[in-house]
Amino acid sequence: MSVGLQRLRAEPDVIRKGASDKGEDPALVDLALALDERRRARLGESDSLKAERNAASKRVGEAVRGGADPAGPEVAGIRASAAALGERIAALDLEITGIEAELEEAMLRIPNPADPDVPVGTAEDDVTVRTWGELLPRVAPVEGEVGADAAPGGATWVRLPHWDVAESLAIFELERGAKIAGSGFPVYRGAGAAMQRALIDFFLRTHTVENGFTEIWPPAVVNSASARGTGQIPDKEDQMYVVTRDDLYLVPTAEVPVTNLHRDEIFDAGALPVRYAAYSPCFRREAGAAGKDTRGILRVHQFDKVEMVLFERPEESSDALEWMVGRAEDLLRRLGLAYRVLLMATGDMGFVQAKKYDLEVWAPGVERWLEVSSCSNFRDYQARRMQIRYRPAPGAKPELVHTLNGSGLALARVVAAILETYQRPDGTVDVPAALRPFMGIDRILPPGT
RNA sequence: GGAGAGGUCGCCUAGUGGCCUAGGGCGCCGCACUGGAAAUGCGGUAUGGGGCAACCCAUCGAGGGUUCAAAUCCCUCCCUCUCCGCCA
Structure with a gap:
């Protein structure tokens, strides 16, 4: 990340012009924006699944503290569903990691736009x-x-x-x-x-x-x-x-x-x-x-x-x-x-x-x-x-x-x-x-x- | 290089699998009390991400692993301190 996602979202045109003025590819801006969109969507999913899993784990803890058999059927059900959540989370996080790597790669290739008072040219x-x-x-x-x-x-x-x-x-x-x-x-x-x-x-x-x-x-x-x-x-x-x-x-x-x-x-x-x-x-x-x-x-x-x-x-x-x-x-x-x-x-x-x-x-x-x-x-x-x-x-x-x-x-x-x-x-x-x-x-x- | 001890919130410190949603103290900010202050009391006090918001997620040196669940257990690495060796 170098130019900043917030600025990229706020004023993509400035960043695009900055890139072409420096002889770099302005299309990277649109690639980055698309990746950013995907990342946020997946991150939202992952975060809410994690919230579910955290709640489930908490219920296990409460049950065990309340005297339930840790290996018994009452606990086993929660554990199984939490484990299933864990698998979905792992898959999502893997995907997010991939998206973030691509996003960072794209961001690193977007140059710092020159100040307005800098002459455009070679x-x-x-x-x-x-x-x-x-x-x-x-x-x-x-x-x-x-x-x-x-x-x-x-x-x-x-x-x-x-x-x-x-x-x-x-x-x-x-x-x-x-x-x-x-x-x-x-x-x-x-x-x-x-x-x-x-x-x-x-x-x-x-x-x-x-x-x-x-x-x-x-x-x-x-x-x-x-x-x-x-x-x-x-x-x-x-x-x-x-x-x-x-x-x-x-x-x-x-x-x-x-x-x-x-x-x-x-x-x-x-x-x-x-x-x-x-x-x-x-x-x-x-x-x-x-x-x-x-x-x-x-x-x-x-x-x-x-x-x-x-x-x-x-x-x-x-x-x-x-x-x-x-x-x-x-x-x-x-x-x-x-x-x-x-x-x-x-x-x-x-x-x-x-x-x-x-x-x-x-x-x-x-x-x-x-x-x-x-x-x-x-x-x-x-x-x-x-x-x-x-x-x-x-x-x-x-x-x-x-x-x-x-x-x-x-x-x-x-x-x-x-x-x-x-x-x-x-x-x-x-x-x-x-x-x-x-x-x-x-x-x-x-x-x- | 060898041996040992450690790295937790700005600082100090508690914490040996689930009431940790990380407790306490100091410092800092606000409020109350005061003529004003001190003392005292109450509240607040990290960073990033997501969401209009309530709120949610991540982070206890770093990275992996085990587990439904990790500050806590395992592995690798980094750093700090003490002693020994070597040395400008």
């Missing part, structure tokens, strides 16, 4: 909401520097891709990573390692001290129930590393353990919003992406990320999404990285999201936009699957919360963008001012200098 219909910062060119005039760094007038220099910068500065080692683990498992060294640590610290500190998030340091593995909760299984099972021996999954994002913290829980009336910022390593098999982005650290099997996870009251979730995007943007601005914000169209946003923004940072060395954050509002879709609820008021009936999450931010691509944005004609790289207190150096120099 990736081509994504909307660039805003762009910030100067888009540095790959080939730039050598300018302005005084003294030793100055170059002859009119000269140009070419910004290198981050992998070339990394090699000359010995910041990370992809071949040795491949030797000890496999390709796509980078080893960070020296200032590169320090930059990882500094970014994590900078992000977490900003979120906790300035933005009011509670910091979480989650396990890097989860059990199958948690993987199911956020929809990693069965949908994205191929993307995860699995420890079959212990039925554990390496987390592909902190979203999985952190959202599951409140699975099957009910928040008290005043508890929301609950906002977490969590660092975790992220493990992704990237099945099906072989041969794509093979150079550098744009697509790796293990990277680091600080994730924002929000549990909100339904009426606040729309504002919370905009706020969360702003928190991620703030980090990029402080790092001095040019970026753009994309509002994803219905066909490009995924099955479970109601609204999704991507943040892409400009990497002048490879002349590409790199996705470093994805911020989504799931509304009650994910909460329904995980049964995460809250009380609107003390003593009131529990209702589903709205969940949101977004990267704030993903490290590997941020590092790539920093190396390409802050490199200098002499091959060194300036440390962005925001990171200097965390790294303790102002500039990354080649080893041995």
Whole structure:
């Protein structure tokens, strides 16, 4: 169950349109409605038979307590009819279980309808909401520097891709990573390692001290129930590393353990919003992406990320999404990285999201936009699957919360963008001012200098 | 990893096949009493599903089984605690 039977019954047209906008089959809605009808009919029968049986059992108990012979004919008659009821109940319940399995199967394939303000269409219909910062060119005039760094007038220099910068500065080692683990498992060294640590610290500190998030340091593995909760299984099972021996999954994002913290829980009336910022390593098999982005650290099997996870009251979730995007943007601005914000169209946003923004940072060395954050509002879709609820008021009936999450931010691509944005004609790289207190150096120099 | 003890309503606890339709206490909410409060008394206080409703059904860590009937008996699993071993 993900979209909710009540809503399905109340506004099937909205759900049908939501499905077709996302390129899914709207007929599933009618299938689900029919199954729901059948289920309720059978359930009514089963429930009243159970009520009869309970009454009969009670009569047996009263008779025995009243001194009747438990094996005598008086009791035997009731027992026989109760047993007959039991058989009919068992048959009905078997049928109901079957119907419910079909219904759930159908419900799981009905996507979360997108918000009304989301553009309908494919990736081509994504909307660039805003762009910030100067888009540095790959080939730039050598300018302005005084003294030793100055170059002859009119000269140009070419910004290198981050992998070339990394090699000359010995910041990370992809071949040795491949030797000890496999390709796509980078080893960070020296200032590169320090930059990882500094970014994590900078992000977490900003979120906790300035933005009011509670910091979480989650396990890097989860059990199958948690993987199911956020929809990693069965949908994205191929993307995860699995420890079959212990039925554990390496987390592909902190979203999985952190959202599951409140699975099957009910928040008290005043508890929301609950906002977490969590660092975790992220493990992704990237099945099906072989041969794509093979150079550098744009697509790796293990990277680091600080994730924002929000549990909100339904009426606040729309504002919370905009706020969360702003928190991620703030980090990029402080790092001095040019970026753009994309509002994803219905066909490009995924099955479970109601609204999704991507943040892409400009990497002048490879002349590409790199996705470093994805911020989504799931509304009650994910909460329904995980049964995460809250009380609107003390003593009131529990209702589903709205969940949101977004990267704030993903490290590997941020590092790539920093190396390409802050490199200098002499091959060194300036440390962005925001990171200097965390790294303790102002500039990354080649080893041995 | 070995041995033992446990998992019951927000919390504590009673409960060894049928008056369990899960009792009691604490907490919480309402009402009464009060100038106001404390104390006291009375009532209420889980979640999901079905039904217009009265009401019915399900849930005592999870899942199976035995039985007319399971919190209670049997099987499997999960978790917590104590002791021992090992260990960053």
